[in-house]
Amino acid sequence: MLALTLKAELSGVTNLRPDDTPENPFWYTFKVECTSCRETHPNWVGVSRFEMNEMSGSRGEANFVWKCKNCKREASATIKAAPASYEVAEPPKKVKIIELDCRGLEFTEFKPEGEWLAQGTDSGTKFTGIELTDGEWFDYDEKAGDEVSIKEVEWDIRRA
């Protein structure tokens, strides 16, 4: 099992989470390594918890089914549950966002493409369409009359 963790400095916002619903699925973007031949593949791949793919040989379904171009083995990955929210903490803590059950592959790098949601810490203002690809985000909370931000964004993939 692999876990994708997030650590970030939140100012004025909390409850940071991927915008991930059946109507608007979030695509978790990773670099993938085959655990049979240890080849890391150059292209980014997307995994959605709402996408089901058939594995060959009636082995069931997985969110992500992938065939290594080098050794031709089939591998798969499935997201175990809905993503966790990142709550504001001082100092910032590492939080597990999703857990992935990986068979025959490992994800080695994460790219935070896609939109995130957050909420004003005291105001409850809803922020949508947050992008974390630059590693930081800035906005203004009208209701709180203050600037809000997400900085020092760090991703990690580790064994859970």
Ligand SMILES: [Zn+2]
């Ligand atoms: Zn391989």
